[in-house]
Amino acid sequence: GQNIDQPTEMTATEGAIVQINCTYQTSGFNGLFWYQQHAGEAPTFLSYNVLDGLEEKGRFSSFLSRSKGYSYLLLKELQMKDSASYLCAPMDSNYQLIWGAGTKLIIKP
Amino acid sequence: GAVVSQHPSWVICKSGTSVKIECRSLDFQATTMFWYRQFPKQSLMLMATSNEGSKATYEQGVEKDKFLINHASLTLSTLTVTSAHPEDSSFYICSAKGGTSGMRVQETQYFGPGTRLLVL
Numbered sequence: 001g002q003n004i005d006q007p008t009e010m011t012a013t014e015g016a017i018v019q020i021n022c023t024y025q026t027s028g029f030n031g032l033f034w035y036q037q038h039a040g041e042a043p044t045f046l047s048y049n050v051l052d053g054l055e056e057k058g059r060f061s062s063f064l065s066r067s068k069g070y071s072y073l074l075l076k077e078l079q080m081k082d083s084a085s086y087l088c089a090p091m092d093s094n095y096q097l098i099w100g101a102g103t104k105l106i107i108k109p
Numbered sequence: 110g111a112v113v114s115q116h117p118s119w120v121i122c123k124s125g126t127s128v129k130i131e132c133r134s135l136d137f138q139a140t141t142m143f144w145y146r147q148f149p150k151q152s153l154m155l156m157a158t159s160n161e162g163s164k165a166t167y168e169q170g171v172e173k174d175k176f177l178i179n180h181a182s183l184t185l186s187t188l189t190v191t192s193a194h195p196e197d198s199s200f201y202i203c204s205a206k207g208g209t210s211g212m213r214v215q216e217t218q219y220f221g222p223g224t225r226l227l228v229l
Contacts, residue, residue, distance in 0.1 A: 030216065031216065033217065033218075035220075040200075041222065041223065042202045042220040042221060042222050042223040043153070043202075043220050044220065045111075045217055045218070045219060045220075048216070048217055087152075087153075091216060095216060096155075097155075097218065099152050099153040099154075099155070100152055101151065101152040102152065
């Protein structure tokens, strides 16, 4: 079957760094997306990895290891507005995104 | 850019009525549009995938006669919830993906802001 494993909830301090891990199993693989979803809002696109390695985009970076079925999202210089759910969504061989429940990140002052 | 709009943002209706939700890609042509439903504190649930000019593909368990999808153009898809009941109350979100342009990757889904439906 297809599944995604992410921590349900994480807490971090404003100004700090946090890494949100994601392991996945899919039927085929065509890349992996990270989305941010604030409570009560729709998801917004953060990053897309299709090759192994680290992609950096401002305060956010995303890493992929296809052989390990593993990705992480790294958030630096945390701000209160980063409090949200972070969704790891791999794309299978049919180009369908597989959605899990995401990781709820709580930022404390 | 990759902006997707959705209208209306809020709907309150009586049980038995039909509700239409519009999804538009404002600055790109969407080859494919998706309709999701999300209940509180749960993951996104894909309802259907639609391509312009063809019939939508519904996920298992989603009634196609109840959730009518029309994808009339490369920038517009509509979802009609027919004979809505209280259990249809949810957050309905559309997304769109299209051709590669600038920083936009073809397979990236861009989401509309969502529509909250409350059926009384």
